[in-house]
Amino acid sequence: MTRGQAWGLVGLLAAAVMAWPVFAVWPDWLNAILISKKAFVSAILNGITLAGLYFLVASGFTLIFGLMRNVNLAHGSLYLLGAYIGYEVTNRTGNWLFGVVAGFVALAIVGVAMQVFVFRRLEGDDLRQTLVSIGISIVAADLMLAVWAGGTYQIATPEWLDGALTLPIITAVRSNGASVFLTYPLYRLVVLAAAIVIGVGLWLMLHRTRVGMMIRAGVDDRAMLQASGVNVHAVFAIVFAVGAGLAGFAGVVGGSALSVAPGEDVRYLLASLVVVIVGGMGSITGAAIGALLIGLAEQIGLVYFPTYGIVLTFVIMVVTLALRPQGIMGKAR
Amino acid sequence: MTMQRRTLLALALFTGLTAPSMALAADDTIKIGLLATFEGPFTVLGEDSERGAMTAVAEMNGMVAGKKIEIVKGSSDASPDSAVRAARKLVEQDGVKVLVGPLSGDEGIAVKDYAKTQPDVTFINGTSAAQDTTLRDPAENFFRFSTDGAQWMAGLGTYAFTEKGYKKVATVAEDYSFPYTQVFGFMAEFCKAGGHVPSKSWVPIGNKDFSSVIAAIPEDVDAIYVALGGADAVNFLTQYQQGGGSAPLIGGSITVDQTVLTSKGKLRDVLKGTPSAGPTADTNDAPAWKAFVEAYKKQPGAFPSPSLFAHGYYVDMKATLLGLDQVGGDVSDGGKKLRDALSKLSFDTPTGKVSLDKNRNAIADIFLTEVTEGADGTLLNKLVKVVPQVNQTLGIPEDEFMKLGAVNRDNPSCP
Numbered sequence: 001m002t003r004g005q006a007w008g009l010v011g012l013l014a015a016a017v018m019a020w021p022v023f024a025v026w027p028d029w030l031n032a033i034l035i036s037k038k039a040f041v042s043a044i045l046n047g048i049t050l051a052g053l054y055f056l057v058a059s060g061f062t063l064i065f066g067l068m069r070n071v072n073l074a075h076g077s078l079y080l081l082g083a084y085i086g087y088e089v090t091n092r093t094g095n096w097l098f099g100v101v102a103g104f105v106a107l108a109i110v111g112v113a114m115q116v117f118v119f120r121r122l123e124g125d126d127l128r129q130t131l132v133s134i135g136i137s138i139v140a141a142d143l144m145l146a147v148w149a150g151g152t153y154q155i156a157t158p159e160w161l162d163g164a165l166t167l168p169i170i171t172a173v174r175s176n177g178a179s180v181f182l183t184y185p186l187y188r189l190v191v192l193a194a195a196i197v198i199g200v201g202l203w204l205m206l207h208r209t210r211v212g213m214m215i216r217a218g219v220d221d222r223a224m225l226q227a228s229g230v231n232v233h234a235v236f237a238i239v240f241a242v243g244a245g246l247a248g249f250a251g252v253v254g255g256s257a258l259s260v261a262p263g264e265d266v267r268y269l270l271a272s273l274v275v276v277i278v279g280g281m282g283s284i285t286g287a288a289i290g291a292l293l294i295g296l297a298e299q300i301g302l303v304y305f306p307t308y309g310i311v312l313t314f315v316i317m318v319v320t321l322a323l324r325p326q327g328i329m330g331k332a333r
Numbered sequence: 334m335t336m337q338r339r340t341l342l343a344l345a346l347f348t349g350l351t352a353p354s355m356a357l358a359a360d361d362t363i364k365i366g367l368l369a370t371f372e373g374p375f376t377v378l379g380e381d382s383e384r385g386a387m388t389a390v391a392e393m394n395g396m397v398a399g400k401k402i403e404i405v406k407g408s409s410d411a412s413p414d415s416a417v418r419a420a421r422k423l424v425e426q427d428g429v430k431v432l433v434g435p436l437s438g439d440e441g442i443a444v445k446d447y448a449k450t451q452p453d454v455t456f457i458n459g460t461s462a463a464q465d466t467t468l469r470d471p472a473e474n475f476f477r478f479s480t481d482g483a484q485w486m487a488g489l490g491t492y493a494f495t496e497k498g499y500k501k502v503a504t505v506a507e508d509y510s511f512p513y514t515q516v517f518g519f520m521a522e523f524c525k526a527g528g529h530v531p532s533k534s535w536v537p538i539g540n541k542d543f544s545s546v547i548a549a550i551p552e553d554v555d556a557i558y559v560a561l562g563g564a565d566a567v568n569f570l571t572q573y574q575q576g577g578g579s580a581p582l583i584g585g586s587i588t589v590d591q592t593v594l595t596s597k598g599k600l601r602d603v604l605k606g607t608p609s610a611g612p613t614a615d616t617n618d619a620p621a622w623k624a625f626v627e628a629y630k631k632q633p634g635a636f637p638s639p640s641l642f643a644h645g646y647y648v649d650m651k652a653t654l655l656g657l658d659q660v661g662g663d664v665s666d667g668g669k670k671l672r673d674a675l676s677k678l679s680f681d682t683p684t685g686k687v688s689l690d691k692n693r694n695a696i697a698d699i700f701l702t703e704v705t706e707g708a709d710g711t712l713l714n715k716l717v718k719v720v721p722q723v724n725q726t727l728g729i730p731e732d733e734f735m736k737l738g739a740v741n742r743d744n745p746s747c748p
């Protein structure tokens with residue numbers, strides 16, 4: 001047996017161990033430990049869908065950092081602004097899809113404007129860029145509070161995304177032998193699907209297109225890229241547009257799944273910071289892995305030890321920083 | 334060296350800028366600090382509390398004992414440290430001698446502890462309603478004319494058990510002192526009546542995603558008791574509706590408050606018919622309440638009916654002003670006279686008579702309510718029953734009540 005085969009076998013075994021609690025009917029002792037199968041599987045599913053949302057926000061954050069060394073601490077504000085714009089457009093046009101598109105486009109424009117008018121002027125000065133982005137986030141939070149006040153908004157999802165889906169997962173067997181299947185909100189699965197599609201799309205853009213090649217080259221060595229005749233400012237603007245647009249998109253999608261309220265900006269900024277630190281600054285795959293870890297940790301913590309759930313997230317971060325300071329997928333520099 | 338000189342210069346400039354504002358507090362104005370949550374998950378609640386406080390100020394035409402009332406606002410985000418920070422700023426920087434606030438439970442306990450270090454300043458609660466703010470280890474200079482969260486639940490546990498016929502109820506509440514107090518108040522009656530609470534979920538404040546929590550609620554309960562506030566309540570209710578939740582709800586005081594009932598979205602459907610209890614009822618017919626609603630509505634951005642927070646801040650601000658009026662606005666003696674006047678104060682509020690007990694906690698009427706849809710489509714709390722003059726020990730003799738122990742996640746318990 002070769003080394004590769006051995007690892008394959010280990011992988012298969014691991015997959016089987018992971019799949020068993022999801023599909024098997026649980027014995028009583030397991031139900032007793034983990035509250036109920038329904039609670040456990042829902043927590044896992046919620047963790048994964050939440051990870052999808054975190055990935056959407058964090059991928060833009062990590063992309064911008066990877067290329068420009070710019071820790072954009074206004075990224076959370078972009079999320080919140082996108083959500084508010086999505087709410088307004090959905091409300092006025094009555095079409096949720098318009099809201100999603102508006103959230104992406106409007107924030108892409110805002111992102112380009114931020115890059116051209118603010119960050120380009122401070123190029124090469126990482127610390128000042130970061131400080132300015134904190135300033136922008138504070139001003140933006142107050143401006144949004146002035147316009148939309150402190151209320152909690154719910155972006156209305158269309159009828160065809162409403163309701164719950166019955167999944168082929170048996171949570172319990174009734175005494176008459178009938179199986180109880182798990183139901184799960186359809187919309188959340190759509191969020192997850194959207195995150196996967198966008199993740200794959202980003203990967204393809206980075207690895208299969210000319211722009212992606214330039215971005216990757218810029219991540220590795222910006223000066224060399226510039227010297228070889230590429231207009232780096234155009235590349236920067238594109239990256240900022242995509243990154244900010246994704247934050248806006250996530251704002252609308254997340255605002256429909258959860259809700260929109262002041263304070264969300266900081267929450268998502270913190271989430272993407274943790275995700276990116278765990279996953280590795282500048283790596284899309286890292287953002288996906290980080291998002292998955294943090295999303296699952298948050299939801300499982302919420303169900304099984306709510307008071308200390310938030311600690312779990314930071315334990316993951318601390319352990320990562322201790323063992324692999326550059327993050328799971330990050331490159332040592 | 335240059336660094337140091339620059340820092341010194343900046344410090345000097347800063348002092349120069351702040352000092353005059355302290356010295357300029359003229360004799361013909363009286364400064365009152367107003368501390369509420371103008372940021373964070375309870376922003377809407379804080380905004381409405383300000384409307385309530387300003388209604389009381391407007392009633393006096395902005396004057397007390399011939400002096401102009403100057404309101405200095407301080408903002409917190411519902412976390413105890415932010416509340417203390419804001420209180421310190423108001424007291425130590427703005428120099429207020431009278432402070433009204435804070436809004437949220439843990440904030441109240443923290444500000445009470447801070448009050449002990451400032452014996453010359455008089456603190457009057459806003460709407461913070463944790464039991465231990467006044468019941469255990471109270472501060473001499475902290476007054477609460479609004480009642481606590483356990484008092485607010487008076488009558489609800491019995492009503493849920495006997496009228497609604499719920500025998501088994503699961504609870505979902507935020508993880509801090511105020512919801513502990515609310516759950517305590519509900520369970521004190523419900524368990525005594527013979528009900529059972531097999532599962533209690535405590536979620537962190539500001540939590541967004543409740544679907545895992547909803548999934549973990551046992552399926553065989555008759556109803557779910559929900560004590561969440563502001564954005565948390567909106568999120569829970571929306572996701573409960575999305576997940577196809579079917580068990581009826583019982584509301585904590587701030588869960589079915591105007592701050593939540595006025596939210597946009599589909600959560601309205603799951604709220605109708607939800608019983609609750611609290612210090613106010615929207616459909617109260619008493620002329621004093623109606624007059625208060627009219628006065629409240631003059632405030633910018635007012636809700637169709639004042640929320641619990643507008644009411645609480647109104648009552649506490651009103652008490653403050655009545656106290657100040659009695660002492661002629663004189664707090665130059667470190668507020669001693671004012672505190673004497675406040676301890677003895679008993680007055681009629683829009684929701685009935687309020688007086689204080691020996692711990693400076695209010696005794697007042699509590700309203701049992703049920704959510705209904707008003708004629709114009711707004712959701713309202715319909716008055717079901719008034720429970721008169723509830724005290725902090727819920728009518729139980731004090732020594733017996735103290736034996737029940739301090740409220741926390743596990744106390745009380747009746748699985």
